[in-house]
Amino acid sequence: MRKTMKKLLTFGLIISMIGALTACGGSKSGKDEAEVVPETTAEETAVEGTTTDGNLNVHIDVEVASMDPQIATDGTSFEVIAAITDGLYALDADGNPVEAMVDTVEKSEDGLNYTFTLKDAKWSNGTPVTANDFVFAWRRAVDPAVASEYAFIIGIAGIKNADAIAAGEKPLEELGVTAVDEKTLKVELDTPVPFFESLMAFPTFYPVNEEFYKTAGDQYATTPETLLSNGAFVITSYEPATTTITLAKNETYWDAANVKLSGIKYQVIKDSQQAMLAYQNGDLDLVTLSGEQVEQFQADPEFKNIMAGYLWYVSPNQKIAGLENANLRKALALAFDKEAVTANILKDGSIPAYFAVPALLAIGPDGKEYREAAGSNYFTADKAKALEYWETAKAELGVDKLTYTMIVEDTESAINVAQFLQAEIQTTLPGITINIEQMPKKNRVERMQEGDFELGLTRWGPDYADPMTYLDMWTTDSPNNYGFWSNKDYDAIIESCKKGDLALDVEKRWQALIDAEKIVMDDAVILPVYQKGNAIMQRTSVQGVEFHSVAINRYFKNATKN
Structure with a gap:
C-alpha cells in the first residue's frame, strides 16, 4: 500500500508541474539587487582549494534545536540525529524500510506482534546496543514527565497502551515493548499498522543507552561528551544553537566498511547569498538556493531540483x-x-x-x-x-x-x-x-x-x-x-x-x-x-546523497566524495 515519492510521480511530471508554475505572474520579492551573485556557473567560480578530503560540507539554514531523539521536533535535528544513530530500520534510496539494528524479525499473522532480533552492534563508548535501549527510549517518549512533543507518534505506531500512558492513565511499564533478553525485542500493538516498519526509521523510535543517559543527566545530548552514537558517524563538535556541527566516521559502526565519507561538517548560513559564496569558494559541497539564485544557476550541471x-x-x-x-x-x-x-x-x-x-x-x-x-x-x-x-x-x-x-x-x-x-x-x-x-x-x-x-x-x-x-x-x-x-x-x-x-x-x-x-x-x-x-547545488564529485520527501530529508551514509 505504501509507496514513496519516486514511485508516486515520474520525474518528468514533477518538472512539468514546476514549469507550469514558473509562468505565473505576481509581485517581486523585495530582494536588494546589489546582493545578487553574478550570473555564472559554480564551476567557473569554484576555487582551486575545494576540499577533497572525504569530509562532506553541508549547508543548513537553521540551527539544530536538539540532538535528543525523543525531544527533537524539527527536520534539521532529525537529519543530524539520523546520521549518528541507527534505529530498528532505516530508509533505502527509494524510501522503503530496510533493517538497520534489526537482524531478523518475526511478525504475527494478525499484525499485532513483532519480535526483533538485534544485530551485534556497539555504542561509540564500546557498550553493546541492547533491546533495553529501545525499551528505555520508547518509555521516555511517552513519559508524561518528559513531555515529548512526539509522544503521539508512539500511539500512531499502534504500540499497546501508548496513548493511555502519555495521558497519565497507565504506568510506563505497561507500554507494549519488552526486552525478552539482551538481543530480543518484543513489540505489541493495539491495532495493525500497515506502515509500522517505516515508522521505525523515525528518530523518536531510536534507542538510548539508559546508563549513559542517567550519567549525563540534564546535560544529555548537549555536547559531544554527552552523546553516544551507534550510527555511521559520531559527533565531534556541537553545542545547542551553534553554527557549525562536525561529525566523523564511526570506525566501530557495524557497517563501517560501506561508509566512504571521512565525516560531515554542517554549516548554518541563513543568508542564501552568503551560502552560495561559500559554495563557490569551495567551503560547501551541498547548498540550498533561493529566489533569484535559481534562475542564475539552473543551467549549471551541479543544479538539482527536488520536491519535498x-x-x-x-x-x-x-x-x-x-x-x-x-x-x-x-x-x-x-x-x-x-x-x-x-x-x-x-x-x-x-x-x-x-x-x-x-x-x-x-x-x-x-x-x-x-x-x-x-x-x-x-x-x-x-x-x-x-x-x-x-x-x-x-x-x-x-x-x-x-x-x-x-x-x-x-x-x-x-x-x-x-x-x-x-x-x-x-x-x-x-x-x-x-x-x-x-x-x-x-x-x-x-x-x-x-x-x-x-x-x-x-x-x-x-x-x-x-x-x-x-x-x-x-x-x-x-x-x-x-x-x-x-x-x-x-x-x-x-x-x-x-x-x-x-x-x-x-x-x-x-x-x-x-x-x-x-x-x-x-x-x-x-x-x-x-x-x-x-533547489540545490551539489558538487559532481559528491554522489550517493539520498533525498526523501518523508521522515529524514537527507541520508549521507551511502554518500561518496571524490
Missing part, C-alpha cells in the same frame, strides 16, 4: 480575539496569491498549496495518489471573495479594523514570504494590519507551542507516508494544534481511523481521511501557502 513533502502554512491562533471567526480566517486564506509566492519569490520548485495534505505523500487502496483521490483545491486566491468574507466578519465582530502580528523564523525565504503575505493581505483587506516579528526557528516553535502568538508562519514535514501524519495534528488535544481549533466530529473520525472501526477497513478509512481534510479546509483551520521544493 513540507507544507508551509499560516496558523491563526483562535484564542486571539477575531481569529475565532471563520469568515475572517477565510478572508485571510483567500487574500494572497500563492502562485506568485512560488513563481516569483521562492523559484525553487515549490508549488502552491491548496490543501492540508501535500502531494507526493501516499498511495491509497485504489492505487491513486492521495491528492488525485482527494481532488478538491481549497483557497485558490480570490481577492473579491476575500473582501466579501472580510465585510461579513466585520459585521459579526463589530469592528472596522484589526491588527495582528505574524511570527516568522529569521531565514531569508521565510521573511520574504511573510513580507509578501503582509502586503497582499493589507492591500486586499483594507483595515487589517499585519506586523511581522522575526526570530530563530527554535523560538518561533516554542512561542507557537505555548500559544504565545497571533499568526504564525510555520511548516510541517511528513513523518510517515500516510495522510494521518498531517490530519492528526488538528485533533483537539494534539500538541501541534497550534491554533487551538476543536471539532468533536473531526476528532471522532481521526480516532476511528487510528484505532476504531475505520482502521480495519482500508477503503473506508481512506475516504474518511479525505472527508476529514475537507472539514479542516472548510473551517480555515490553517491558511496553506506552499509545498516546499528544494
Whole structure:
C-alpha cells in the first residue's frame, strides 16, 4: 500500500508541474539587487582549494534545536540525529524500510506482534546496543514527565497502551515493548499498522543507552561528551544553537566498511547569498538556493531540483480575539496569491498549496495518489471573495479594523514570504494590519507551542507516508494544534481511523481521511501557502546523497566524495 515519492510521480511530471508554475505572474520579492551573485556557473567560480578530503560540507539554514531523539521536533535535528544513530530500520534510496539494528524479525499473522532480533552492534563508548535501549527510549517518549512533543507518534505506531500512558492513565511499564533478553525485542500493538516498519526509521523510535543517559543527566545530548552514537558517524563538535556541527566516521559502526565519507561538517548560513559564496569558494559541497539564485544557476550541471513533502502554512491562533471567526480566517486564506509566492519569490520548485495534505505523500487502496483521490483545491486566491468574507466578519465582530502580528523564523525565504503575505493581505483587506516579528526557528516553535502568538508562519514535514501524519495534528488535544481549533466530529473520525472501526477497513478509512481534510479546509483551520521544493547545488564529485520527501530529508551514509 505504501509507496514513496519516486514511485508516486515520474520525474518528468514533477518538472512539468514546476514549469507550469514558473509562468505565473505576481509581485517581486523585495530582494536588494546589489546582493545578487553574478550570473555564472559554480564551476567557473569554484576555487582551486575545494576540499577533497572525504569530509562532506553541508549547508543548513537553521540551527539544530536538539540532538535528543525523543525531544527533537524539527527536520534539521532529525537529519543530524539520523546520521549518528541507527534505529530498528532505516530508509533505502527509494524510501522503503530496510533493517538497520534489526537482524531478523518475526511478525504475527494478525499484525499485532513483532519480535526483533538485534544485530551485534556497539555504542561509540564500546557498550553493546541492547533491546533495553529501545525499551528505555520508547518509555521516555511517552513519559508524561518528559513531555515529548512526539509522544503521539508512539500511539500512531499502534504500540499497546501508548496513548493511555502519555495521558497519565497507565504506568510506563505497561507500554507494549519488552526486552525478552539482551538481543530480543518484543513489540505489541493495539491495532495493525500497515506502515509500522517505516515508522521505525523515525528518530523518536531510536534507542538510548539508559546508563549513559542517567550519567549525563540534564546535560544529555548537549555536547559531544554527552552523546553516544551507534550510527555511521559520531559527533565531534556541537553545542545547542551553534553554527557549525562536525561529525566523523564511526570506525566501530557495524557497517563501517560501506561508509566512504571521512565525516560531515554542517554549516548554518541563513543568508542564501552568503551560502552560495561559500559554495563557490569551495567551503560547501551541498547548498540550498533561493529566489533569484535559481534562475542564475539552473543551467549549471551541479543544479538539482527536488520536491519535498513540507507544507508551509499560516496558523491563526483562535484564542486571539477575531481569529475565532471563520469568515475572517477565510478572508485571510483567500487574500494572497500563492502562485506568485512560488513563481516569483521562492523559484525553487515549490508549488502552491491548496490543501492540508501535500502531494507526493501516499498511495491509497485504489492505487491513486492521495491528492488525485482527494481532488478538491481549497483557497485558490480570490481577492473579491476575500473582501466579501472580510465585510461579513466585520459585521459579526463589530469592528472596522484589526491588527495582528505574524511570527516568522529569521531565514531569508521565510521573511520574504511573510513580507509578501503582509502586503497582499493589507492591500486586499483594507483595515487589517499585519506586523511581522522575526526570530530563530527554535523560538518561533516554542512561542507557537505555548500559544504565545497571533499568526504564525510555520511548516510541517511528513513523518510517515500516510495522510494521518498531517490530519492528526488538528485533533483537539494534539500538541501541534497550534491554533487551538476543536471539532468533536473531526476528532471522532481521526480516532476511528487510528484505532476504531475505520482502521480495519482500508477503503473506508481512506475516504474518511479525505472527508476529514475537507472539514479542516472548510473551517480555515490553517491558511496553506506552499509545498516546499528544494533547489540545490551539489558538487559532481559528491554522489550517493539520498533525498526523501518523508521522515529524514537527507541520508549521507551511502554518500561518496571524490
